[in-house]
Amino acid sequence: MPDTHLTPVEALLRRFAIAVGALVATALIVYFGGDGYKDANNDDGISLxxxxxxxxxxxxTTGYGDIVPVTDTARFMTTVFVTPLRLIFLITFVGTTVELLTERSRQSFRIQRWRTRVRNHTVxxxxxxxxxxxxxxxxxxxxxxxxxxVxxxxxxxxxxxxxxGLVxxxxxxxxSSVLRIAGVQKAKALVVATNRDDTAVLVTLTARELxxxxxxxxxxxxxxxVHLLRQSGANSVIVSAETAGRLLGAATTTPAVVEVIEDLLTPEAGFAISEREVDETEIGGSPRHLSDIVLAVVRxxxxxxxxxxxxxxxxxxxxxLYVRKVTPAEDDD
Known part of the structure; x- marks a missing residue:
């Protein structure tokens, strides 16, 4: 079924209006054609x-049978007009349930397909x-x-x-059920950025077990x-409060140093720290003699x-691990 741009409330209100419209149209057909209908409990005709x-x-479709069409005209009107309105009424409400089940099935299929395909992602x-x-x-x-x-x-x-565009x-x-849905078993990295340290420990424990x-x-x-995160299985632990405090302290005495650090930590402008493999021509040489500014070597x-x-x-x-210059073309990307 096609996706709708309406909110759930708007969609329900629209369907309700269609159902009420079908009900009113049926009532008016019976009222103005009242002479063709008979009420088994009342001989005074059909009121509104x-x-x-x-x-x-x-x-x-309850149909108690106390009011029925008795003339050919009334039966013709019931067949041609009331029956389609009855179908519209039923489809409106049944369609809501069908669409809900269809959307759930489609979403479940998308999730299952994504989980079978995803590899080496970051959570x-x-x-x-x-x-x-x-x-x-x-x-x-x-x-x-x-x-x-995320x-x-x-x-x-x-x-x-x-x-x-993130998942x-x-x-x-x-x-553990939530992390399984996120595919942590097949992920290459997990970033724990919670607001509470105790939550970070529990997330790390759960993820490391999975x-x-x-x-x-x-x-x-x-x-x-920090030691709790290390013992829970974290490979790297960043202390946000102390890191911010060090930058604040450094900014009071050496503001230029802080500007350079911020530049290195901002990948979309200026300089950035990146990682690359050693070229064949660089094997045997010293990292200090390369054209790139090398900070460290991972072996x-x-x-x-x-x-x-x-x-x-x-x-x-x-x-x-080296310092690279971010070009304007990379900024545009």
Whole structure:
């Protein structure tokens, strides 16, 4: 069935108006053709109330049989006009149920098809200030919106995420059933950006149980809770309150440093920190002698700073964390 742009209330009101219209039209046909109808309980003819009574029991297919058409004209009017109106009345209400069931089935099919196809996506739990910033960074780095799943309980926040083309899941992410719907078992990363540290711990515990290999990045407000996130299975923990405090302190003495940090953390303008594989021509060389400004080298599962003697010679499979310039074309994208 085609999608409608009406709200649920508007759709119901419109269907109700159609049903009332069919009821009124039937009553008027009976009233003005009253001579052709007979009331078994009253010989005084058909009143307006009788006409509406007949219309009610007729279009609803109840049919008590106390008022019936007795002339050929009345039976013709019943066949040609009342019967179609009865069908319109029934279809209007039955159609509402059918459409609801169809929409639920179609939505269930879409979810099932998405769950069978999705791989290596990113799940973001919480679409508040931190969650939106994380999504903006992912999009700025070139992540497809369809590869980002936002989980939240706030319908308004999910509507805002859906407007960007993101996949949304309504529910409490501390429940394993919600994370399963989000496909956390097949995700490459999980971003926990909740507003409460205890909620972040529960989400991390639940996610780690469902997906032992997924990379979990969590945010906490207080540093004293970092070890709880680590023990729960988080790979990286960001302390939002302390990080903001350090930037505030640095801004009072070295504001230029804070501007550079903000520039590096804003992927859509200026400079950005990116990751790339080592080229064949760079193998054996030092990361400090490359044209790119290299900050660190990832070898296997270990991260080494650029001044570490372990990465004096680059090897095949190494990945470089470097500073890249965002071009105007990338800004437009």
């Amino acid at each position: 109330l009788d006409a509406f009574y007949y219309a009610t029991v007729s279009v609803s 973001v739990v919480g679409y508040g200030t931190k969650g939106r910033a994380a999504v903006d960074t992912l999009l700025g780095d070139g992540t497809d919106p369809a590869d980002i799943v 989980v939240d309980t706030d319908r308004a926040q999910l509507d805002a995420a859906s407007a960007l 949304t899941v309504t529910g409490n992410a501390t429940r 997906a032992p290999n997924v990379r979990i990045v969590a945010s906490v407000r207080e540093s004293e809770n 296997g599962d270990q991260l080494y700073r650029v001044d570490s003697p372990r990465v004096d010679a680059l090897e095949r499979g190494d990945r470089l």
